[in-house]
Amino acid sequence: TTTGFGLIALGCNAASSNTQGNANIALGYYALRNNSTGSCNIALGFSAGNNVTGAWTTFLGTSAGKYATIACHSIGIGCGALAGTNTDANTGCYNIALGRDAGTKMQTGSDNIFLGRCAGHCNTSGNSNIALGCRAGFSLSSGLANNFLGLYAGYSNTTGNNNNFIGNLAGQYNTGSFSVILGSSAGRCSTGGSNIFIGCLSGLESTGGHNIFL
Numbered sequence: 001t002t003t004g005f006g007l008i009a010l011g012c013n014a015a016s017s018n019t020q021g022n023a024n025i026a027l028g029y030y031a032l033r034n035n036s037t038g039s040c041n042i043a044l045g046f047s048a049g050n051n052v053t054g055a056w057t058t059f060l061g062t063s064a065g066k067y068a069t070i071a072c073h074s075i076g077i078g079c080g081a082l083a084g085t086n087t088d089a090n091t092g093c094y095n096i097a098l099g100r101d102a103g104t105k106m107q108t109g110s111d112n113i114f115l116g117r118c119a120g121h122c123n124t125s126g127n128s129n130i131a132l133g134c135r136a137g138f139s140l141s142s143g144l145a146n147n148f149l150g151l152y153a154g155y156s157n158t159t160g161n162n163n164n165f166i167g168n169l170a171g172q173y174n175t176g177s178f179s180v181i182l183g184s185s186a187g188r189c190s191t192g193g194s195n196i197f198i199g200c201l202s203g204l205e206s207t208g209g210h211n212i213f214l
Helices: none
Strands: 008-010 025-027 042-044 058-060 075-077 096-098 113-115 130-132 147-149 164-166 180-182 196-198
Touching: none
Parallel strands: 008 025, 025 042, 042 058, 058 075, 075 096, 096 113, 113 130, 130 147, 147 164, 164 180, 180 196
Antiparallel strands: none
16 A cells, blocks of 8 residues: 555556655566655666665666665666666665666766766776766776776776776776876776876877876
């Protein structure tokens, strides 16, 4: 029995636990299944938002936000986007992930934007990161304030902070911090941090830090 208002639910066990949640929309098998008191949530797709307990979430796609719990004000669009895992729930808030498995391992990170298939795939606790492009920032786990734009940009960076990698394959294997890498394949195989590489293939295999290649 629900005392909440404005509930729209369609599908087997969709919003089946809703008691006091208001203005929720659950469309699909197990969509918003375990939400009882959270309000203003939208879940469309098989198991979308299955474990949501928070408010103001939007999860569209199979398993989008499946293991998200609090995750307030988050948007996950695409199969597995912002899903979390069955052992580590997604409690991060203010995240946006668009694309298959974008931000799929999210746990506690907040204020991230991941756009593209598998963008920010491994991010668990990183905050304020932007990854745009297929597998951009793929390995990022706990980094802070990184901008990875382009196919595989910043792919291998796990804990780096304050990087700006722009261009396809830019800084693909670089794991440092405080670098600016601009250009296709710029700094692709480089190591170290606090570098500036500007131009196609610049600093491709540079080692160490505090280098400038223009």
